[in-house]
Amino acid sequence: MNIGSVLIENPPDERHFKFWEPIVWETSSAVMTLGGLWAWVLIYYRFPLARVGRWRFVAVQLAGFLGYTLSHVGGMVALRELAYALDGRDYDFSQGDLWLRVIYEGRKDALGYLLILAIIWVEDRFSRQMHVAPAARRKLEIRDGGRTVFVDPAEVLWIEAAGNYVEVHTTDKMWLTRGVLSAWEAQLSMEGFLRIHRSRLVNRQHIQTIEPLPSGDVRIRLTDGRQIIGSRRYKAAL
Structure with missing residues (x-):
């Protein structure tokens, strides 16, 4: 959807970028997000709220988010730099203001992290309700x-x-x-x-x-x- 929006909002005769560039921008971010899902699930089940308590749970999730956003931004920039290098060009992540870009990406990552955390929480609760009876009969x-x-x-x-x-x-x-x-x-x-x-x-x-x-x-x-x-x-x- 983001790729389509960028291409539609920038007609071919007005584009300052090549057709493949928004594809690389979005897929590099998606690849790093999917690559980090295992860590989200691992952190959630390794430090469950019921066992570690509210404040430790929040602290662990904050640490998990920082690790995610650093790996996400770093990984997607590396993938973009590789794609641009194959085209004989350099990729400029900062676009003139590095801290503004970091804040921009961090804000999006925070929303994404909370969304994925909510999905894992809902799946966990649903799974517990659906499997309590069969699990009780297992030896x-x-x-x-x-x-x-x-x-x-x-x-x-x-x-x-x-x-x-x-x-x-x-x-x-x-x-x-x-x-x-x-x-x-x-x-x-x-x-x-x-x-x-x-x-x-x-x-x-x-x-x-x-x-x-x-x-x-x-x-x-x-x-x-x-x-x-x-x-x-x-x-x-x-």
Whole structure:
């Protein structure tokens, strides 16, 4: 649409640019935006609002936006310079006023970033609503030594990191399996599991009481009577 508008508003006999130039302007920007989508999704799910809290979420998103706009502008300028070099010319990004151009691009990037963030948020909420029931019937596959055990997520009380392994705790059993806690968190976030510590996840269905401690941490009593500690850094999720 932008390419068409530029060409329509500048008839062939009045153009101060070649036909291919607006195509390069717009596609270079679009390529860099599409290239950054994976980072948007990664940041959103790595630092979810429910776990990190409002202010840390805002800080992370501001850092993500700065990283995006720098890579977006830098990448699209590099692509344009390459295209112009192939035509034997130089590309002038600043057009006489570098800071004005930076502000102009940053303003557009801010709107684009907020729009994409909103789309990811809506998709996340829609996905959670649509998949809660099927996910609840899925069994966890735990490789314990030479055997594979299938466990209902509802039976798991908490999961704890142990070096290159994780401990999966149920009421009467503990399995030790190779893996990282972040992978289990991603797998079980829709099952009601919350990260309450750098090395610990808990099943909300099995939380009986939460008791604040003088240190700012919390003591969590589970339905089987056992107690685990939650870090104050993750208290917002509870």
